[in-house]
Structures are given as C-alpha cells and as structure tokens.
Amino acid sequence: MNLPTELVELSAEQHSVLELCQSFASEQIRPIARAVDEADTEVCWDIWHRAAEVGLTSFMLPEEHGGGGFTDVFTQCLVQEELCAGDVAIGNLLTANGFFAHPVLELGTAEQRERYLRPLTSNKPPMTALAVTEPDVGSDAAGITTRATSNGDGYLLSGRKAWISNAGAAEHYIIFATVDPAKRSRGVTAFVVHKDAPGFSVSAPWRKMGQRALINAELTLDDVPVSTTDMLGTEGAGFAGLMQTFDRSRTILAAAATGLARAATEYAADYAAQRTQFGKPINQHQAVAFRLAEMATRVESARLLTWRAARRIDAGLPASRESAMAKLVASETAMFATWAAVQTLGGWGYSREFLAEKWMRDAKLEEIEEGTSDMQRLIISRDLVNGR
Amino acid sequence: MTNIVVLVKQVPDTYSERKLAAGDNTLDREAADAVLDEINERAIEEALVIKEANEGEVTVVCVGPDRANDAIRKALSMGADKAVHVSDEALHGADILQTSKVLAKAVGTVEGVDLIIAGNEASDGRGGAVPAVLAELLGLPQLTHARKVTVEGGTVKVERETADEGITHLEASLPALISVNEKINEPRYPSFKGIMAAKKKPVEKLTAADLGLDGEVGLANAASTVLESAPKPPREAGQRVDDEGDGGVKVAEYLASQKLI
Numbered sequence: 001m002n003l004p005t006e007l008v009e010l011s012a013e014q015h016s017v018l019e020l021c022q023s024f025a026s027e028q029i030r031p032i033a034r035a036v037d038e039a040d041t042e043v044c045w046d047i048w049h050r051a052a053e054v055g056l057t058s059f060m061l062p063e064e065h066g067g068g069g070f071t072d073v074f075t076q077c078l079v080q081e082e083l084c085a086g087d088v089a090i091g092n093l094l095t096a097n098g099f100f101a102h103p104v105l106e107l108g109t110a111e112q113r114e115r116y117l118r119p120l121t122s123n124k125p126p127m128t129a130l131a132v133t134e135p136d137v138g139s140d141a142a143g144i145t146t147r148a149t150s151n152g153d154g155y156l157l158s159g160r161k162a163w164i165s166n167a168g169a170a171e172h173y174i175i176f177a178t179v180d181p182a183k184r185s186r187g188v189t190a191f192v193v194h195k196d197a198p199g200f201s202v203s204a205p206w207r208k209m210g211q212r213a214l215i216n217a218e219l220t221l222d223d224v225p226v227s228t229t230d231m232l233g234t235e236g237a238g239f240a241g242l243m244q245t246f247d248r249s250r251t252i253l254a255a256a257a258t259g260l261a262r263a264a265t266e267y268a269a270d271y272a273a274q275r276t277q278f279g280k281p282i283n284q285h286q287a288v289a290f291r292l293a294e295m296a297t298r299v300e301s302a303r304l305l306t307w308r309a310a311r312r313i314d315a316g317l318p319a320s321r322e323s324a325m326a327k328l329v330a331s332e333t334a335m336f337a338t339w340a341a342v343q344t345l346g347g348w349g350y351s352r353e354f355l356a357e358k359w360m361r362d363a364k365l366e367e368i369e370e371g372t373s374d375m376q377r378l379i380i381s382r383d384l385v386n387g388r
Numbered sequence: 389m390t391n392i393v394v395l396v397k398q399v400p401d402t403y404s405e406r407k408l409a410a411g412d413n414t415l416d417r418e419a420a421d422a423v424l425d426e427i428n429e430r431a432i433e434e435a436l437v438i439k440e441a442n443e444g445e446v447t448v449v450c451v452g453p454d455r456a457n458d459a460i461r462k463a464l465s466m467g468a469d470k471a472v473h474v475s476d477e478a479l480h481g482a483d484i485l486q487t488s489k490v491l492a493k494a495v496g497t498v499e500g501v502d503l504i505i506a507g508n509e510a511s512d513g514r515g516g517a518v519p520a521v522l523a524e525l526l527g528l529p530q531l532t533h534a535r536k537v538t539v540e541g542g543t544v545k546v547e548r549e550t551a552d553e554g555i556t557h558l559e560a561s562l563p564a565l566i567s568v569n570e571k572i573n574e575p576r577y578p579s580f581k582g583i584m585a586a587k588k589k590p591v592e593k594l595t596a597a598d599l600g601l602d603g604e605v606g607l608a609n610a611a612s613t614v615l616e617s618a619p620k621p622p623r624e625a626g627q628r629v630d631d632e633g634d635g636g637v638k639v640a641e642y643l644a645s646q647k648l649i
Contacts, residue, residue, distance in 0.1 A: 012458075012461060012587075013583050013584065013586075013587060015458075016461060016462065016465055016578065016583045016586070017580065017583060019462070020465075020577055020578055020580075020583070023577060024577060053579070054577045054579050054580065055579040055580030055581050055582075056580070058580075059580040063584070068580035068581055068584065069580075069584055070580065
C-alpha cells in the first residue's frame with residue numbers, strides 16, 4: 001500500500017486509524033470472508049459486535065452523540081478502503097450505520113439526532129437501514145410511490161421497498177415516501193420506522209451473486225402509523241437530504257471499490273511473483289506484467305478521484321460531478337482488477353479455494369448500487385452540459 | 389488502587405529488513421519501518437487488565453528518539469493514561485546498563501508506582517536484561533518471564549516460564565517489577581475513541597540532563613559496544629529424505645540427532 005500522502009498530509013490520528021483498520025482488516029475480516037460468502041444469507045453479528053467494540057461501526061458519528069467524531073468524508077474514505085481491502089461486503093456492512101445517520105443529521109432535530117444516534121454508539125449497537133429503492137423505482141428517486149397519508153396525528157405509510165440492505169436485521173429504517181406523487185421531488189419525505197411497527201413486514205433475504213455479508217430484502221408497508229416526531233425535517237425536505245446523502249455515499253463506495261481493487265491487485269502481484277511457468281515467474285512474462293501495471297495504475301487513479309471528491313465535500317464545495325466520477329472509475333476499476341486477478345491466477349482463480357472469484361462477484365455490485373455506471377455518466381454529462 | 393508503569397520501546401518492524409548503521413554499528417533506524425514492539429503491546433494489555441480490576445493509573449515510560457512518539461501514542465490509544473518520554477541525542481548508542489539507568493531515573497519521576505511491567509525481551513537488541521538490571525537499580529523484587537500475572541491486595545503472583553526450568557510460581561509484595569512473555573495475553577486494538585482521547589493525554593518530554601545524567605550516557609561511555617557485524621549467512625540447503633517405506637523412521641532419527649525429540 002502506498003497512499004499519495006504527498007498530496008494530502010495525514011494527521012497523527014489518521015495514521016493511527018489507518019494502522020488500526022489495516023490490523024482489523026487482515027486479522028479479523030479477511031480470514032472470515034470466504035465463510036461469510038458461503039453462509040449466503042446469514043447476518044454476521046459476530047464481526048459486527050467485534051467491530052463495534054473497536055468503534056468501527058460508529059467512528060463517523062459526532063462525538064456529542066457518543067460517536068468517534070471522525071465526521072469528515074475523507075477519513076471515512078481512508079477507513080473504507082482499508083476495511084474493504086479485507087473484504088468489500090463486510091467493510092460495507094460495518095460502516096452502514098453512517099448511511100442511516102446522515103439524513104438524521106441533515107434533517108433531524110437535536111432531539112431526534114440524540115434519540116436515533118445515541119444507541120448506535122453503544123457497546124452493542126443495533127443495525128439500521130435506509131429505504132429508497134422500490135420494485136419499480138431505482139435511479140428516478142423523485143418518482144417514489146410509497147405514500148405517506150396524513151391522518152391527523154401523523155401519517156400512514158403504504159408501499160413496497162426493494163433491495164434494502166440490513167432488512168430484517170435492522171432496528172430502525174428510514175423510509176422515503178411521498179406526501180403527493182404529483183409534486184415529484186418536492187413531495188419526498190423521510191420517516192423513521194421501528195422494526196416492530198404494526199403493518200411493517202420484511203421478506204426472506206434475497207439470494208445474491210456476491211457481497212453476501214450484506215443482507216438484502218423487500219419491505220412491505222401496509223398503513224404503518226408514524227407520528228410527526230418520526231418525520232425527519234418537513235414535508236418535501238427528503239429529496240434534498242437524499243441527494244446530499246448520495247454525494248457522500250457514492251464517494252465512500254468509491255473508496256470501498258478502490259479497496260477491493262487494491263486487494264485483487266496485491267494478491268495477483270504476489271501470486272505472479274511466485275508462480276513459475278516456462279522457467280521464470282509469470283510476472284516476467286510481458287502479458288502478465290503489463291496487466292499488473294494496468295491494475296496498479298487504475299487503482300491509483302480511482303483513489304485520487306475519490307480523495308478529490310471527499311475533499312470537496314469536506315470543504316463544502318459542490319461535488320456531485322466529482323463523486324459520480326470517483327464512483328464510476330473506482331467501481332469499473334474494481335470490476336477490471338478482480339477480473340484481471342482471476343485471469344492472472346488462471347485455473348486457481350476460478351477455484352473457490354481462492355478469493356479472486358468471490359471478489360469478481362462482489363465487484364459487480366459496485367457498478368450497480370447507489371446509481372449504476374450509466375447513471376454516473378448521466379450525472380457527469382448533465383453537469384458538463386449545464387456548466388458549473 | 390494499583391499504579392502501573394509500562395516500559396515501551398519502538399523497534400524496527402520485524403517484517404522489514406533490519407540493519408546496523410555502517411559507521412558505529414548502532415541500529416539503523418532509517419532502514420526500516422518503526423513500530424511499537426509487539427511484546428510491549430502485551431505488557432500494556434496486562435497493565436490495563438490489572439487497572440480495570442483494581443483501578444489506578446497506567447503510565448508509559450519510553451526511552452528513544454522523537455519519532456518513538458508514534459509508539460507512545462499507540463500505547464495511549466490502547467488506554468494508558470499518560471507518558472514519560474526520554475529523548476536526547478546524547479543517548480545515541482546507549483547500552484543495556486545505561487538504558488536501565490535512564491529508565492530508573494525516568495520511573496522515579498512517576499509518583500506512587502506499585503508495579504512496573506516490561507516485555508521480557510525486545511525484538512531488536514534481544515538482550516533481555518533490562519528488566520532485571522532496572523529491578524536491581526530500583527531495589528525491587530523481579531518476577532520475570534511471566535505467562536500469568538495476578539495482583540491481589542499488596543502482592544503480585546506470577547507464573548514464570550523459561551525453556552530451561554519450565555514453570556516456577558513466584559510471589560512478591562508490591563512494589564515490584566515483572567516482565568511478560570508472548571503467552572501472557574492477546575492485546576486489544578486501540579479504539580477510535582482511544583485514538584481521539586490519546587491526543588489530549590499528557591506526554592512529559594525529558595532529556596538526559598533533566599534526569600541528572602548529562603555526560604554519563606551515550607556511545608562514548610557505554611560499557612559494551614558492537615565492534616563488528618555481518619549479515620546472516622544464507623540458509624543452507626536442507627537434507628533430503630527419500631521415502632522407501634522407512635521415511636518416518638528417518639525423519640525421527642534426524643530429529644533425535646538434533647535433540648529435537
């Protein structure tokens with residue numbers, strides 16, 4: 001690992017955080033990666049609790065609510081890359097409460113922030129979930145169909161949510177619903193729903209190609225009652241909160257994809273140094289050597305774009321274009337680097353004895369979640385056309 | 389209440405290539421990544437476990453150049469309360485006796501020490517004598533090579549483990565000095581909150597002069613110096629045993645000839 005610290009000097013605390021995350025990723029995460037994948041749809045509570053003891057599940061929450069206080073996106077990217085170099089799915093699971101916390105911090109009152117975030121910083125924190133996607137609504141988030149109907153005291157929520165991470169395991173869910181579909185984005189409103197709320201149900205976990213440490217399922221809301229104290233912000237405030245969440249989440253996912261790509265690159269480089277064919281290590285054969293060069297170069301590019309997006313968000317600058325670029329390049333780099341690792345390992349790459357084939361399955365999600373690569377290109381192109 | 393001092397040392401990472409400097413055969417600190425010695429992490433863990441059971445304060449004492457600050461910060465991130473760092477160019481080339489003298493003076497600046505915990509041997513110099521020398525200088529009982537430690541009331545009990553003598557049970561009244569081996573515990577990770585808290589914990593910086601040792605320490609006054617060093621010779625080819633139905637016997641004979649079984 002060779003971070004571009006010539007560009008961004010890291011603080012003593014950030015160095016300590018990196019060292020901690022490297023140890024945790026190599027000693028705790030990587031050794032269980034295969035077993036978690038084979039277990040398919042089992043929630044891995046054990047690693048969740050061990051990570052919580054160290055503070056990994058709440059390091060990104062403000063100190064005033066008991067969190068670690070590393071609220072900047074840049075440090076979150078440092079952490080995400082290291083954890084995901086251990087295993088991308090487990091890494092994404094361990095920091096997922098940050099995605100729940102962001103709309104609460106952006107839209108919630110002081111009382112709501114304390115009520116929903118304090119438990120996440122305890123020694124045995126619950127998991128949480130964020131529900132935007134619906135069976136027929138993906139990237140077009142303004143077209144959400146889950147309805148919030150006012151009933152005097154509060155609202156009744158009705159609709160379905162698809163692909164929800166931590167569904168079934170989470171204690172609280174942020175549900176994005178519309179108070180008026182005709183208003184499109186101006187009708188989108190965020191509500192917090194408890195897992196035991198009447199009318200709220202979760203399907204069996206969906207079986208996925210990869211990233212199986214993350215459990216995904218469908219939610220059904222059948223007139224779920226919520227009070228006004230469970231609404232984050234005002235009616236119609238949800239969409240703006242969501243868009244800001246996307247800039248952050250795409251940047252953090254770019255760091256995750258960079259970590260995965262780095263793991264594949266390092267593994268393939270080690271293998272190519274040891275595997276001998278035709279009387280020399282295969283890294284002395286140009287076809288392999290050049291592929292390794294391309295992997296390393298693309299990992300480095302992905303990280304640079306990610307760091308730029310993170311720095312812009314932390315500086316309060318517009319970052320939709322940069323976070324889309326980072327997510328696009330990093331996720332496609334992860335797909336390429338994991339494919340290239342399988343190719344470099346040859347037959348062994350195709351075997352489940354090695355992690356390369358799992359990494360290749362895991363990588364595909366990064367080109368899809370939080371906006372597909374097509375959507376990232378759309379965001380970038382619109383930003384170019386409209387100018388900034 | 390048990391107030392504990394833990395001795396820590398920054399060493400070259402055992403994963404890097406470790407070298408001595410060409411000029412004076414002292415450690416080439418630039419040649420390798422520097423880390424908190426792993427045995428010290430275990431010493432800190434033991435101190436924290438004792439503190440959690442008996443209350444008290446854990447103070448880290450370190451002799452080393454300025455960059456040893458990183459090792460101290462890791463100890464503080466794990467949960468130690470404060471640190472004393474003796475850093476002085478004049479200490480360059482200090483040997484075991486001098487280092488122990490400096491440590492004795494530095495430990496003397498900490499009030500009300502009940503227990504000193506050290507690693508049994510650092511992974512760089514591997515002298516393994518500092519804990520014993522320090523105990524002599526301070527006039528404390530020494531309970532070295534501990535694989536298990538129990539502190540109760542005013543006494544400390546230790547299971548001492550060495551290759552020659554096996555396991556010995558030792559007991560002493562406090563204050564005392566113990567050194568721990570690799571089997572003592574599994575050290576905890578520093579936590580994120582610990583990393584943030586470490587920023588605010590006091591680190592007292594001292595020089596040889598502050599400890600009244602000006603002119604007594606350093607390579608020129610050392611009782612022992614390294615005159616010559618050579619890299620480890622490359623490993624020789626192993627002995628090949630062909631299994632003709634008696635492979636197991638041959639392996640056993642070889643192990644017996646090496647006194648391994």
